Structures are given as C-alpha cells and as structure tokens.
Amino acid sequence: MEKMKLMLVDDEERFLATTSKLMARMGYDVLTAASGADALALLRENLVHVVILDVKMPGMDGIATLKEIKRQYPMVEVIMLTGHATVESAIEGLQTGATDYLMKPADIPEVIQKAEAAFHKRQELEGKIRVARMRKLMGTSREILEDLGD
Numbered sequence: 001m002e003k004m005k006l007m008l009v010d011d012e013e014r015f016l017a018t019t020s021k022l023m024a025r026m027g028y029d030v031l032t033a034a035s036g037a038d039a040l041a042l043l044r045e046n047l048v049h050v051v052i053l054d055v056k057m058p059g060m061d062g063i064a065t066l067k068e069i070k071r072q073y074p075m076v077e078v079i080m081l082t083g084h085a086t087v088e089s090a091i092e093g094l095q096t097g098a099t100d101y102l103m104k105p106a107d108i109p110e111v112i113q114k115a116e117a118a119f120h121k122r123q124e125l126e127g128k129i130r131v132a133r134m135r136k137l138m139g140t141s142r143e144i145l146e147d148l149g150d
Helices: 013-025 037-047 061-071 087-096 108-149
Strands: 005-010 030-033 050-054 077-082 100-104
Touching: 005 013, 005 037, 013 030, 013 108, 030 037, 030 050, 037 061, 050 061, 050 108, 061 077, 077 087, 077 108, 087 100, 087 108, 100 108
Parallel strands: 005 030, 005 050, 050 077, 077 100
Antiparallel strands: none
16 A cells, blocks of 8 residues: 655745654655755655645745645645635635645644545545556457457
C-alpha cells in the first residue's frame, strides 16, 4: 500500500519545524516549504499526495499557490490552513479546488485526519482512472478481435 507523502506550506518557520517533526515521529513523510514559490519548486522534484497550505503568506498567497498547484498537478489534494479565520478565504479555497480547510491553531490529530481523508479521496480517484483506462483498452482489444474474425 502506498504511503502518504505530505507537504506543509507556511511562512511561519516555527510552525513548519514543530509540525513536521511531530508528523515525522508519527511515521509520515513530510516536506516543508516557506512560500508558494518554494512549494511549487518542491512539487516539480517530489511526489506529493497532500499539501497543507497556509492562506496568508507574503508574496504568492495561498489562493494563488492553490490555483497554480491545481493547474500543474491536478491530482494533488490541497487543504487550506488559515489563522485568519475568514469564511471568504475558506470558500474561495474550496471553490478553487481545495479538498478541505483547517483553522489555526490546528491540532496535529485533526491535520492528520483531514490529510488521511484527502489521501484516500485521491486513491479512490486514481482507482477509478485505472478502471476507466482498462475498460478503454479492453474495448480496443475487442474491436481488434472482431476485426480479426471478419
């Protein structure tokens, strides 16, 4: 079974260091990025299943980063993280393709629970894609056999 790979994206270095250490101790593979641009660079180099993304960051904010992640890596699940609990940012994130959102300070078990749910959602979608591809191939095989029979 595939192991979930996470990325935490937040401009608060202390949050990144503490949260990533706790998650690593729990057995999770965790990458960290201090900005949206850093996150996109890491995504180019690493397989990541779920991104926990802060909404409020200097430079490229969370919503702009989310849009770019979904454009370049549509299968990556993104959970928005906000310390500025505005309903508008949560709604905009969900409309833009985020799977869920969390309010800071979020406790680690809640972060893990939402990340696991997002990971399972991705696995289900990947399974459906595999089945659809197999059906397409099988249909093509039938057509070949029918052509051979003629």
